[in-house]
Amino acid sequence: MIQVENIRKEFELTKKQQKENNTKDKVALAVDDVSFECQPGRIFSLLGPNGAGKTTTLRMLAGILKPTSGSIRINGIDIQKNPNEAKKDIGFLTGSTGLYERLTANEIIEYFSKLYGVSREDYEERKENLYTLLGMHDFQDKRIGRLSTGMKQKVSIARTMIHDPKVVIFDEPTSGLDVITAENIIKLISDCKTQGKTVIFSSHIMSEVDLLCDDLAIIHKGTIVHRSSMHEFRENMQTNSLTAEFIRVINENN
Numbered sequence: 001m002i003q004v005e006n007i008r009k010e011f012e013l014t015k016k017q018q019k020e021n022n023t024k025d026k027v028a029l030a031v032d033d034v035s036f037e038c039q040p041g042r043i044f045s046l047l048g049p050n051g052a053g054k055t056t057t058l059r060m061l062a063g064i065l066k067p068t069s070g071s072i073r074i075n076g077i078d079i080q081k082n083p084n085e086a087k088k089d090i091g092f093l094t095g096s097t098g099l100y101e102r103l104t105a106n107e108i109i110e111y112f113s114k115l116y117g118v119s120r121e122d123y124e125e126r127k128e129n130l131y132t133l134l135g136m137h138d139f140q141d142k143r144i145g146r147l148s149t150g151m152k153q154k155v156s157i158a159r160t161m162i163h164d165p166k167v168v169i170f171d172e173p174t175s176g177l178d179v180i181t182a183e184n185i186i187k188l189i190s191d192c193k194t195q196g197k198t199v200i201f202s203s204h205i206m207s208e209v210d211l212l213c214d215d216l217a218i219i220h221k222g223t224i225v226h227r228s229s230m231h232e233f234r235e236n237m238q239t240n241s242l243t244a245e246f247i248r249v250i251n252e253n254n
Ligand SMILES: Nc1ncnc2c1ncn2[C@@H]1O[C@H](COP(=O)(O)OP(=O)(O)OP(=O)(O)O)[C@@H](O)[C@H]1O
Pocket: 011, 012, 013, 017, 028, 029, 030, 048, 049, 050, 051, 052, 053, 054, 055, 056, 057
């Protein structure tokens, strides 16, 4: 379970950033008073246009960024008070997940499984399942530096899942992937739900959200402008498609 209460994130702007953003403000407010809950066995989608605050929010949930104010609890554990404990339960996938270019996929997956204290038996079994699902056997011994963007994304996903986290946070999980791999990621996310994990992912692809999610929040300019179950969202639509409805909600809050 993820419980988010009134989180806010201000970034201090450098002189250069002030110039680039054409502002005299010393801080930029990226996330403003955001609250929501993600339940185990359900998939929550954080939707929003570019620059809405999705990545910033997810990075705070994963304990990588500190909120300026507000609180986040992962399975009841306050991530700011007990970061190490809370992070044991989290798998976080982001486009900027760093991979050591000189290591192979196998070396990276093994390294992270040891870091999380995964037993040899569990490691072998999970690795085999993930490699099969993601189609990773062919390049498992190649150095990361020689892999394509999509292959690197697969290694990042396997790395995120090797310790079998109870809470899974995916920042635009299918971005940059071919349709076959994207389908496999969708299957992986849906399997997480079956296994009773708490899943949150960010996206701006409505078809993906439609396929997967149980609950959604739409974020715009750092603020939550809609929050409901997917069922309620569909029931109350004022337009004839999910994409049109997403755009309508955004425009209404411009
Ligand atoms: N380190 C930073 N310093 C200053 N401003 C930042 C920083 N990181 C993000 N921002 C600003 O915070 C806002 C939210 O950014 P964020 O990356 O969370 O958006 P997003 O919804 O993930 O966008 P996208 O869909 O384009 O990835 C943007 O206005 C962005 O410019």
